[in-house]
Amino acid sequence: MFKVTADKYDIAFTFRHTRDTNFVIKPNKVVTDITSCLLTVNTEQFNTLAACVSGDAFNKATGRTISLTKALYEAQLPRPVRAAVWKAYWNRGDR
Numbered sequence: 001m002f003k004v005t006a007d008k009y010d011i012a013f014t015f016r017h018t019r020d021t022n023f024v025i026k027p028n029k030v031v032t033d034i035t036s037c038l039l040t041v042n043t044e045q046f047n048t049l050a051a052c053v054s055g056d057a058f059n060k061a062t063g064r065t066i067s068l069t070k071a072l073y074e075a076q077l078p079r080p081v082r083a084a085v086w087k088a089y090w091n092r093g094d095r
Contacts, residue, residue, distance in 0.1 A: 001013070002014070002089060002092065003088075004085050004088045006080065006081045006084040006085075007078070007080070007081055009041055009042060009077065009081050010042055011040065011041050011077075011084075013038065013039040013040070013071065013089075014037070014038050015035060015036065015037055015064050015067065016035070016036045016038075017033065017034070017035050017060060017063065018034050018036070019032065019033055028054075029053045031051045031052065031053055032053065032054055032056070032058065033051070033052040033058040033063070034049055034050070034051050034063075035049070035050045035051075035063025035064055035066070035067050036048065036050075036067060037049075037050075037064070037067035037068050037070070038071075039068070039071035039072070041075050044075075046074045046075050047071075048067045048068075048070035048071040048074065049067060049070075050062075050063040050066035050067040050070070064089075068085075068089060072085060
C-alpha cells in the first residue's frame with residue numbers, strides 16, 4: 001500500500017492483479033487479466049480497472065499505470081497532488 005499526504009489530502013492506493021477468463025467485453029474479446037487500483041482520498045474511494053483481452057500481453061507495470069491514471073482522473077485531484085502520487089508510485093523501490 002502506498003500512502004501520500006499532500007495539501008489537505010490523505011491518499012492511499014493499492015493494486016491487485018487477477019485472472020478472469022469468463023468475462024467477455026466484445027465478441028471474440030475475452031478478458032484474461034485484470035489490474036485494479038483502489039485509491040482512497042480522505043474518506044472517498046475510487047476503484048478502477050485495467051483489463052487485458054485475449055491477444056494482449058499481460059504487463060503488471062502497464063496495468064498499474066493505466067488503473068492509477070483512471071483512478072486519479074475520477075478523483076479530480078489538483079495537479080500538485082497528482083504529481084505527489086506519481087512520485088510515490090515511481091519511487092516505490094522493490095514493492
